[in-house]
Amino acid sequence: MKKGIFFTGLLFSLAIPVHAQDKQVVDSIANTLETRGLLTPKGTFEIEPAVSYSQNTSNRISILGFTQVPAFLVGIIELEDADQATFTTSLAARYGLTERIELELRVPWVYRYDTFRKRVGNGQASEAPRTFTSKGGALGDIEGAIRYQFNLESAPFWIGGVRIKSDTGESPFDNELDENDIFRDPPTGSGTWSIEPSMTLIYPTDPAVLFGTAGYSWNLGDDAGRDLDDDGEANDKFNLGNSFFLGMGMGFAVNNRLSFSLGVNHRTVFKPSINGRKVGEVLQLDSLSTGFSLALTEKSSLNLNLQAGLTEDAPDVEVSFSLPITF
Template identity: 45%
Template sequence: MAKSLIYTLPLLVLATPVIAEDESGSSQPQRAQTVTDIIDRPGVLTPAGNVGFEVSLGYTQNSSNKVSVIGYTILPTLIVGRIEVSDTDRTTLTAGFTTRYGLTNATELELRVPFVYRNDQISTRPIQDGSSGNTINADIDGGGLGDIEFAIRHQFNFDTTPYWIGGLRVKSDTGKSPYDIDIDPTSNSLTDAPTGSGFWSIEPNISMVYPTDPAVLFANLSYIYNFKDDVDLGGQSAEIDLGDTISIGGGLGFAINPDLSLSIGLTHRTILESKINGSRGDEAKLLQLDTLNFGINYAISPTSSININAQAGLTEDSPDFQLTVRAPFSF
C-alpha cells in the first residue's frame, strides 16, 4: 500500500491516535484507530496540535528478461545483425522516516525522508554465440538519501458518508539522479545505483472512505505530474519530460477484533510515454502497472501500531514483489 493515511486503509485505520475527553474534561489518548473507530469517529487524519511519527522499511524485488535485435531484417525470417538476451534482477531497500502534524482536526501536514539502498545485477549475452564466456555481467550497488516528500491533506466532511479526503504531495529531487551517473561502455549500464528520479513532481489526489459495519470500503485517485528539466546526455543538453502517472485503486478493510484488522486492495497505474526535447524516444512506451495488495494491522499500545503490507505484481511492468513494514506512533 501507499505510505500515507490517504492512500491505504491500513494507515487510515491504525496510524493515528484518537483523542477523547473523560468525565473531568481532560484529554487522554485512546488506542490507535481501528475500523470500528472510523465508523464511530469519522476524523481519520492527525488531530489538531498532535504530532505523529512513523518509521518504515520497504523491500522491492523486480526482475526482467529482454531480447534485443541489434541490426535489421531483410526478410521476416532473416535477421542481419546480433541478437542479445539480457536478464536484470533489481533489489531495493527503502528506510523511511515520516512526521505528521495536525493543523486542525481536518487538515494535516506530512514530511517524509527516505534512505534508499539498491542492487542491480545485469547479465547480457549474444544468443548466437552460445558461449558463457561472452556473457557481460554488471553488478550495480549503492545507496543514499532519496527524494524528500512533503504533503498536505484535508478531510472535507465529517457528518455524512462517504468521507472524502483531498491531498497534495510534492516530491523533491534530493536523491541521486540516474542522469548524473556515468555509463559503463562495456556493459552499457550505470556505474552507480540511483536513489531518486532526478525530477520534481507534484501529485494531487482524492480518497474516499465508506464505513459499512463491520468493514470499510476505500478508493483513491491521483495524478503525478513530473516537471521537465535539462540534463546532460552524452555531452549534450537535452530536455527530459518523464511520463506522468495516473493512479486509481480501491479495496476493503475489516476488523477481526478491536486491535487487529486486515485489508485487501487493487491498484492500477498508467505511466505515460516520456519525451526527449519534445519528442517521444524510440524505446518510449505506455506502461501499465497493476498490483494486488494485502495488509495486516495490529495496535500494540494506545499510541502505536504496526502495519505489514505485501504487494504482488500482476503485469509485466509491475515490481514482482513488495513488502513494507511500518510502525507509526504518536505523542
C-alpha cells in the same frame, strides 16, 4: 465493528474519545493502497519509521541490426535478464494543523542491488552469459504533503491532498555508466520534481470499511546534462511521463487489536519525452495488496503490507513494515 463506533474514530480529530481499533482499520487499508486515511488530530505530532523491500525481474531481447528477409537477420541478438532489489528505509513526520488539515514530511534512504545477465549471439556462435552488478545507497527523493478533510460528521468521508516530491535523490542522468552501459552507482531518485493531487473516499458499511483513492502525478521535467537521443544536442530536456493512479479496498477488524485489509492498485504511466518528442511506451502497473495492522499501545501500531505485481511492468513483490507513533 459497529458503524457508530467507526464514526467515533472518524471524529478523532474533534477530540472525542476513541479506541485504537477504530482508527486502526482505516489506517490498515490506507497502507495497503499506499495512501493516507484519517488525518492526524489537531495539535498532535506523529512519526512513522518504515522499511520496505521490493524485487523486480525483467527479460529483454534487443536486436541490433536489420532484417534482409523475414527469416534472415544480419546483426547481433542480445538477451538480457535483469534482477533489481531495492531496500528503502524512511522516516515520516506528520502534524495536525487544524481539525481538517494535516502536514507531512517524508525522508527516504534507498539502497539498490541490480544484477544483469547478458548473452550475446552472432551467427551460429554464442557466448556464455555474463553477469554484471551495480549496487549502492544514498538519500532518496524527499516528499512533502498537505491533506484536507472536507467533512467530519457524515459518511462518505472525503479527503483531498497534494504531495510534492523533490529531486534530492541521485538522478539516473547524473550517474555515470561503465563500459557495459551499467550504472556504476544505481540511481536512488527520479531526477525531477513532481506534483501529485489526490482524492480519498472512506465509506463505513457494517461490518467492513470501504476505501478508494485516485490521483494524477505531474513530472515537471529537467535538463539531462547529456545527449539522450544522439541528435548532437549536449543538454537534452527530459520528462519521465505523467501518471494516473487508482486504488480501492476494504478492511475488517478481527478483534480490538488486529485488523486485516485487501486492496487493488493501478497506475498508468504515460510515455516519457525528450525535447518534447514522445519516446518509449505506456506502462501499466497493477498490483494486489494485503495488509495487517496490530495495535501495540493506544498510541502506536505495527503495520505490515504485502504487494504482488499483476502486470509485467509492476514489481514482482514488495514487503513493507511501518511503526506509526503518536505523541
